[in-house]
Amino acid sequence: MHDKLNRMKEQYESTPIPDELSSIVNKTIATRRRKNRALPWIASVAAACALLFAGVNASPAFAKAMSDVPVLGEIVKVMTIREYAEQDDNTAVHIETPGITNLGNTELEQTLNNKYLEENKKLYENFKDEVAQLNQEGGGHLSLDSGYEVVTDNEQLLTLLRYVVESAGGSAESRQYDTIDKINHLVITLPSLFKDDSYIQVISDNIKEQMRQQMHDNPDNIYWVEQPGVEPEIPEDLFQTIDKDQNFYISPSGKLVISFNEYDVAPGYMGVVEFTIPTEVIQDLLVSNEYIR
Amino acid sequence: MRGGRKLEKLLIQCITENQDSAYRLAYSYVRNKEDALDIVQDAIHKAFLSVEKLKQTGSLKSWFFRIIVTTSLDLIRKQKKVQVMDDENLEFILPGSHDHYPNLDLAQSLDDLPDKYRIIIILRFFEDMKIDEIAEVLHENVSTVKTRLYQGLQRLRVNLSEEDQEEAQR
Numbered sequence: 001m002h003d004k005l006n007r008m009k010e011q012y013e014s015t016p017i018p019d020e021l022s023s024i025v026n027k028t029i030a031t032r033r034r035k036n037r038a039l040p041w042i043a044s045v046a047a048a049c050a051l052l053f054a055g056v057n058a059s060p061a062f063a064k065a066m067s068d069v070p071v072l073g074e075i076v077k078v079m080t081i082r083e084y085a086e087q088d089d090n091t092a093v094h095i096e097t098p099g100i101t102n103l104g105n106t107e108l109e110q111t112l113n114n115k116y117l118e119e120n121k122k123l124y125e126n127f128k129d130e131v132a133q134l135n136q137e138g139g140g141h142l143s144l145d146s147g148y149e150v151v152t153d154n155e156q157l158l159t160l161l162r163y164v165v166e167s168a169g170g171s172a173e174s175r176q177y178d179t180i181d182k183i184n185h186l187v188i189t190l191p192s193l194f195k196d197d198s199y200i201q202v203i204s205d206n207i208k209e210q211m212r213q214q215m216h217d218n219p220d221n222i223y224w225v226e227q228p229g230v231e232p233e234i235p236e237d238l239f240q241t242i243d244k245d246q247n248f249y250i251s252p253s254g255k256l257v258i259s260f261n262e263y264d265v266a267p268g269y270m271g272v273v274e275f276t277i278p279t280e281v282i283q284d285l286l287v288s289n290e291y292i293r
Numbered sequence: 294m295r296g297g298r299k300l301e302k303l304l305i306q307c308i309t310e311n312q313d314s315a316y317r318l319a320y321s322y323v324r325n326k327e328d329a330l331d332i333v334q335d336a337i338h339k340a341f342l343s344v345e346k347l348k349q350t351g352s353l354k355s356w357f358f359r360i361i362v363t364t365s366l367d368l369i370r371k372q373k374k375v376q377v378m379d380d381e382n383l384e385f386i387l388p389g390s391h392d393h394y395p396n397l398d399l400a401q402s403l404d405d406l407p408d409k410y411r412i413i414i415i416l417r418f419f420e421d422m423k424i425d426e427i428a429e430v431l432h433e434n435v436s437t438v439k440t441r442l443y444q445g446l447q448r449l450r451v452n453l454s455e456e457d458q459e460e461a462q463r
Contacts (some may be wrong), residue, residue, distance in 0.1 A: 004451050008403050009419045015317045018326055021333070025312045028334050029305055032341035172338075222371055237343050237360075263338045267367070269331075 027140055027168035030130055076158055076182050077101045078150050082117065084124065091131050092143040095120050098160060105185035112178065112187070116162070120146065123164065143167045151177070152252045157291065158182050159249045173272050174261040177249040181291070190248050193256070193292065194285045197244070202282060203258060204241040207275045211239070211265075223266045223273075239265045254293035255279060304344050307353045308337055314420055315361050321415060322365035322408065332368060336360045355422070355429040362412060362430060369408075403449070410445030417442060423463055 081099030086092070097120045103109040127144045134140045145165045152159035158180045165173045179188045191197070211223035225239050247259040256277045260266075266273055279292055286292055308315075312333065319332035339360050347356060403411055416422045416430060424442075428435045439462055446453060446461075453461060 002451050002453055002457065004449065005414075005418055008414075008449075012317065012321070012403065012415065012419050015320050017313050017316055018330065021312060021316055021330065024330060024334055025308060025337065028337040029308060029341075032338060219371055222367060237339060263335075263342060267335050267364075268338060 023140060026134075027142070030134055030140070030142065031166050031168045031172055076103050076153075078148070078158070078160060081113065082120070084120075090141050092145075093124065093127055094145045094147075095124055096147040098148040098162065100158075100160070100180075103180070103182065103185065108180075108185050108187070112180070119162075141168065151249055152179075154252060156181060156183055157188075157250055161249070172262045172268070175247065175259055175272055177247055177259065179249055188250070188291065190245055193287060194282070195287055196285070199282060199285050200241050200244060202285060203246075203256075203277055204239075206277055206281050207242065207258060208239065210275050221266075222270065225265070250291050251276065254291065256282065256292050300344055300347070301341075303353055304340060304357075307357055308340065311354060311357065315357065318358065318361050318412075318415065318420075319365050321403075321411065322362075322369055324404075328368060332361065332364045336364045339364065352426065352429075355426045358416070358420075358422075359430045359432070366408075406445060406448060410441055410448060413438060413442045414445050414449070417461060 078098050078100050080096050082095075082097040084093070084095045084097075086094075097116050099113045099116065100109050123144070123146060127142070131142055134142060143166070145167075147163060149161045149163070150158065151161045160178045160180070162176045162178075163173060164175075180186070181188055190199075193199075208225050211225040212227060214221045215223060215225075215227070223239065224237055242258060247261070249257050249259065251257050256279070257274050258277060259272065259274045262268060262270075262272055264273075282292070315336065316329055316333055319336075320326070320329040323329055323332065336357070340357055403414065406414070412431065413427060416427045417424070422430070424435055424438055428438045431438065433441075442461065
């Protein structure tokens with residue numbers, strides 16, 4: 001090969017490789033693997049719950065009429081029913097499992113509480129597997145922090161947020177919301193709020209608009225979204241539409257908020273991203289304004 | 294469970310084997326350690342996210358390099374936007390500064406070469422990738438890659454012998 005090219009190649013190859021590269025790579029792979037593995041059970045548990053409540057869910061008005069239980073909304077409580085913490089030199093795990101009481105419907109309460117217990121048990125087991133695997137590969141730092149927060153608690157709705165933060169070099173956060181109608185005793189799913197499936201496209205389009213606007217307003221914001229005049233870098237990676245059962249919650253003021261986990265629609269430094277959907281955008285598609293105003 | 298298990302294994306292997314190359318590639322765009330490490334980390338996340346959507350049309354390595362390249366470009370674009378503001382401010386603060394026109398056609402070293410030429414030289418000669426693999430990484434057609442390779446070499450004043458040129462076009 002040409003001398004000049006050879007010299008350039010030598011120079012290029014002399015770019016120093018930082019010591020931390022391989023540990024960062026290994027940890028990122030470890031985080032990602034656990035995440036990919038964790039997805040199927042989250043999906044199946046969500047699907048099971050959706051099935052269980054679809055019947056009542058289909059008609060909130062009917063459910064309300066049939067409900068003979070006095071309104072207990074105000075005294076519903078969320079508390080920690082199981083807390084688990086463990087720490088050594090390289091790993092740390094802290095998991096807080098919520099439990100709902102006084103919901104007024106024992107069956108629903110138990111289903112949810114069992115789901116939380118079950119999911120956190122899996123979370124812990126997966127973490128242990130990952131630690132074992134990492135130790136086999138030469139060890140490394142891993143930590144996992146999972147807990148919950150009550151986002152909305154008014155006369156009608158209780159929204160419980162459960163979060164998982166995994167750290168391995170960098171960290172990745174994922175959130176899971178459950179929105180419960182305390183009066184009618186049902187879990188609200190995203191499809192149940194709308195007349196038909198057209199909400200998927202309408203909400204996705206609105207989110208894309210918001211993404212572009214945010215990127216325009218502040219160059220530090222980056223979303224993986226199509227932009228007019230910019231040729232897509234990795235077209236298959238761009239945000240297309242929300243999932244039918246996309247993570248969501250209803251804010252205390254009755255607005256629909258769509259939530260994306262870290263790395264789902266934006267680079268890691270953007271963290272978990274959430275979009276409030278203006279009610280007028282989805283007004284015509286809503287079954288009623290009972291929850292969303 | 295999913296059929297992606299084997300693909301996931303291949304991906305992990307590909308990332309692990311090519312981590313140094315991936316880092317150097319990212320570094321050639323951003324020229325600092327922190328950003329380059331961030332790019333590699335983000336690219337791995339992206340790779341795992343979209344590996345299931347990947348249609349097996351080309352090599353996993355080309356695909357992973359492509360994610361590195363696009364992630365680098367994303368970051369640069371973001372930083373450029375900030376820089377435009379700086380330049381405007383500078384001009385305002387320092388009136389009467391003279392414009393400087395570097396000779397755009399001549400590049401002393403690889404670092405002076407615009408991104409679109411440099412990446413091709415790197416992939417072709419330093420990473421030993423074939424023209425069609427490079428086309429895959431950059432999502433350009435083969436003739437565009439060949440043209441840019443040729444133009445890049447010219448700017449570097451690298452005159453390849455006919456034999457070498459033929460070799461390079463493969």
